[in-house]
Amino acid sequence: MSSVAPAVEPAAPGRASGLSATFEHVRYVLGENRVTAFAFGLLIIILFAAIFGPYIVPYDPLASDTAAALKPPSAAHWFGTDQLGRDIFSRVIVATRLDTFIAVASVALVFLMGGLAGIAAGYFGGWTDRIVGRIADTIMAFPLFVLAMGIVAALGNTVQNIIIATAIVNFPLYARVARAEANVRRNAGFVQAARLSGNGEARILLVHILPNIMPIMIVQMSLTMGYAILNAAGLSFIGLGVRPPTAEWGIMVAEGATFMVSGEWWIALFPGLALMIAVFCFNLLGDGLRDIVDPQRRT
């Protein structure tokens, strides 16, 4: 991997303007590490399936056709059909949108909750810090998936609550990273300069500190995205959240589970593989981004 010489110059943030600098940086990141480039390619495929999936699939993901039930993969049905004769290929592709949406939404939510609470805790210290720390500790006292189960069971069985539950169990992770990063910078030169020129505390937090800890937070988001997908799929696997006949990877694996013991492997295999690839992609991407943002933590 390291034998590949980077084809482009390292990006110089701030010199080139906005968008082109971003592109330059992405190219640098991908040129540096082939595994990350591979993961980025996977990400593009996943995003493509999530955006255009419903328009390009050959069959209606919800249309059943009992004459063609439980057929193994063939030219007509690439991934075979399930017990109701629904085309599994179409369902796996269409499910990409819902699964990615749950993950993105929960990561965005936890970034807002945990990230902001964390930088406030790190910047102000004192009581804010103690309260945020207590909340994080209490959440960490639970096995995370079990807590998510309890939250969805109590709040009600909907997609929205899966998103909330996944965000809550990730809260401590975000709060801690943001707290540590903000704490280091609370008296940095640029913060003092901002304070002296009359900026309010809220403005310093959001305009001066937040952008500085964004790189680390983005790595965190990419790393937790895979976990968010697994968590959501696990919840729907045990019957929480997404309900049949909706196409979703976790629930499709659950539907295929009963057929696994009688030999119809394709019903559970393909949605399971899709799940695995998506999680794998986000994990690789997160690792790759972390190596670049924070080389010391490379393992």
Place this chain on the structure above:
Amino acid sequence: MLTMIGKRLMFAIPSLIGVVIVTFLLTRALPGDPAAYFAGPAASKEAIEQIRKKLGFDKPLIEQFFRYTNDLAHGDFGTSLTTGQPVATEIRNRLPASAELTLLGLIVSITIAIPLGVLAATRPGSWIDHLCRVTTTAGVSLPVFFTGLVLVYVFYFRLGWSPAPLGRLDVFYSAPAHVSGLYLIDALIARDFETFRSALSQLILPAATLAIFSLAPIARMTRASMLAVLASDFVRTARASGLSPSTVIVTYAFRNAMLPVITTLSMVFSFLLGANVLVEKVFAWPGIGSYAVEALISSDFAPVQGFVLTMAVMYVLLNLFIDILYGVIDPRVRLEG
């Protein structure tokens, strides 16, 4: 040492209080009518009202909380609607099944992951290093219920090596006399090797599923911390003093490298207890996880609440145990305590 254990115990108490508050709030302070949760979806208005009175939902929140903790202190976790059994009894009966599964999974995973990580760190760039890297990256991406299903398909349906994934024992065997509740140990105590073999064959696949799942973080941490320790000054000094490579690795490096691994175990347990629920569903394992899942499906909230509480208390206790173990391995922690 004793003062250190005492101090750790004091640290665990706020966590336990937090856990009890959260499980309490999960039912009372959330939107919707808690009485309707406990009454179940099919209950009539009068039945809901009756349950509200009976469980004291018409009282102020603080009073309800003290009532709840008082019930817990007396071992009362409420009653399941579907089975009519007290939740505490049911959980106590099912806990050994979950414990046996989780512990065996963890033991298998540790015995593979730690040597793998150590070998990968001592031979960087070799095939075992690459194997370690592939396992750790692939391992964290595998949905645990999916791994379980693939194992069932391969070893039960294709190869026929393992029994049907239905519970702890084949129907032809009866459970060994109850001593610890763990069938493997109980069967050995009763010297009933047939039952032992049957219980083990039922246990292998679900335990392997959990082991594959928890292998990745342990191996990854072992490798990373072993690499860091091998690069440190005291290892260089030990090598320069002419100690044999095995002494350096086993006596000097390994013991120090284990400290971060033990800290990681806490996170591994968090994942393991969650994954346990999914694995129990896949293998129809009669543990507390599948008890909670069955209750969820029939909207029976008391067992779910009892389950969340039991898991959280176990997790707090496991963390306490890990902290104490840390002190045993690292004398510096003992001195501070």
